[in-house]
């Protein structure tokens with residue numbers, strides 16, 4: 090920006106390119122005062138290329154130098170040669186080019202005497218435009234010379250300007266490519282526009298419209314006093330002129346060059362961007378061309394950025410509810426994790442799947458919308474709301490907001506869906522984040538999901554806290570369950586058989602089928618660990634059926650091998666026993682395998698007595714009527730009352746190995762084993778001891794009246810093939 094000088098009589102606002110009405114600045118340098126007057130008089134009313142002339146005056150080369158050092162917009166200098174020295178004019182010409190670096194200014198040398206003409210070399214070296222003796226300079230001649238000079242000055246200036254502009258565009262394009270978000274990019278464009286137009290970043294607004302999303306055009310970048318408007322809808326813009334210009338520009342999809350230039354960036358078929366610049370002057374054609382090239386360039390950049398934004402949107406936002414999705418939620422947890430005053434909650438809608446299938450998906454979507462809206466209302470910022478998966482919402486926020494009561498309240502009132510009031514219940518798991526928790530956002534979310542699964546099982550419709558520890562073991566269990574499922578379908582489960590012996594004779598009466606799980610890396614997982622899991626998940630029903638069939642097939646084979654009276658003891662979980670069609674299944678398996686019911690014994694624990702005793706009794710009776718016998722496993726460890734025991738119509742009591750172990754330790758036979766054997770005798774039930782490891786235990790049990798035994802003393806549980814080999818030698 091040029092500042093005024095002593096003889097400047099023009100408006101001080103001069104920009105890179107002079108506005109069309111601005112005069113050409115002509116500097117007259119002469120030590121004779123009347124030359125100044127004569128020149129000004131001769132050229133007074135001249136208009137060149139539609140612009141008048143404005144004169145600046147200097148009486149010496151030095152004075153002229155000072156003016157030119159400050160004023161970079163002088164187009165032509167009419168320069169006397171002989172002034173304070175004989176070649177003062179030539180000295181100045183050299184300074185203008187070499188020191189001031191002003192290449193565009195045109196120099197017309199004037200001299201009183203022809204003998205003072207400079208050498209051709211000098212004229213060439215200092216790019217002197219013209220040389221005239223003062224006597225030659227009539228009004229017409231002067232006008233011709235000046236016109237030529239001004240035209241060539243303006244041509245040089247245009248070249249200079251467009252080079253500078255293009256440099257800026259290149260810098261802007263490469264520099265901006267690195268900025269990602271739309272807003273950042275728009276800000277970059279806005280800044281570069283200011284540079285291009287040589288104005289302060291004031292009064293600049295960039296608005297984005299995307300009819301595809303139905304959104305009203307909004308401000309994406311702004312500078313100076315408009316900064317506060319970023320993100321606000323365009324129609325809220327208080328400046329009517331700027332607002333009108335932007336709206337027109339966006340709807341007509343073209344630039345509008347008025348006092349405030351409004352530029353249109355044609356991004357793609359659906360979105361456009363307009364930038365308003367408060368110029369307070371008209372843009373000349375060069376500027377317009379320059380700006381149009383710039384806009385075309387930036388449009389490509391905008392398109393890339395928008396594409397990136399949309400990809401980002403798809404990756405991190407739920408498209409149905411316009412909430413952060415699981416990925417984004419994990420990032421947000423990571424960002425907030427260090428804050429100990431945060432609680433993470435997962436909210437799962439109960440029976441949503443049914444709602445979705447019984448009614449239709451549109452209805453389901455609307456329920457989700459209603460719940461999302463309610464949650465957003467109940468938990469405003471700073472709480473973060475996300476859609477973690479189908480019907481599971483994530484909440485992250487301060488504990489005074491995210492707590493069971495708060496969540497419960499959010500679901501208290503019915504939701505309005507398709508004009509109907511719908512009650513929605515939800516199950517939630519809450520985890521308090523703490524600073525020591527090493528988990529990442531992803532792990533924390535997984536913990537919360539596991540906790541949620543447990544809550545769904547145990548506390549449906551409620552919201553409960555889970556400690557990180559609890560969910561940690563829960564995580565291991567889920568992991569194991571997943572593996573068990575895989576092992577079962579990959580047929581990596583098998584049965585081992587442990588012989589059961591008649592203590593008095595040492596005769597083999599049968600074997601107990603025991604489930605084995607060998608993991609892929611060759612490790613055995615004890616059934617005590619995985620069976621409870623299989624029970625909790627319901628997987629035991631399928632596994633149990635497989636055990637039943639496999640054991641019966643094995644029995645059939647043993648029959649064929651000649652072990653006709655062999656008894657197969659099969660463990661049945663209470664979960665499996667409780668299945669309504671358990672008895673039917675048992676019957677099917679027996680007939681499928683063509684084995685006698687009398688050869689099968691089911692080992693049940695006292696836990697079957699939990700629940701409806703009447704139906705348990707009925708079921709047991711039914712099973713026994715089929716001919717299948719029943720042993721009460723682990724007897725003595727449960728808590729069934731004697732009255733319950735009396736009602737449970739079974740064949741045998743199986744003394745738990747813990748009581749058998751006592752026999753060896755205490756050295757006498759006065760422990761629980763004694764009581765169990767006595768009870769069995771009174772109830773007229775058979776007894777079998779498990780876990781018999783020593784001869785002493787065997788003798789003692791036999792002395793007590795225990796009829797049968799099973800344990801390492803006789804044989805370990807054996808894989809099927811080894812059992813056959815073992816039987817052959819016993």
Ligand code: C2E
Pocket residue numbers: 587602603604615616617620633636660661662692722723746779780781782799800801802805806
């Ligand atoms: P259980 O039915 O009481 O099985 C007896 C357990 O004692 C077996 O453990 C067996 O390997 C072990 N054992 C046998 N002899 C000795 C001995 O001399 N000393 C000692 N200390 N232990 C001995 P295992 O195979 O680990 O099975 C544990 C439990 O897993 C079983 O207890 C049973 O409750 C359950 N289980 C095993 N297989 C099945 C199955 O197919 N279905 C169901 N529902 N449960 C099963």
Ligand code: MG
Pocket residue numbers: 601660692722
């Ligand atoms: Mg057993």
Ligand code: MG
Pocket residue numbers: 722723743745746779
């Ligand atoms: Mg047992």
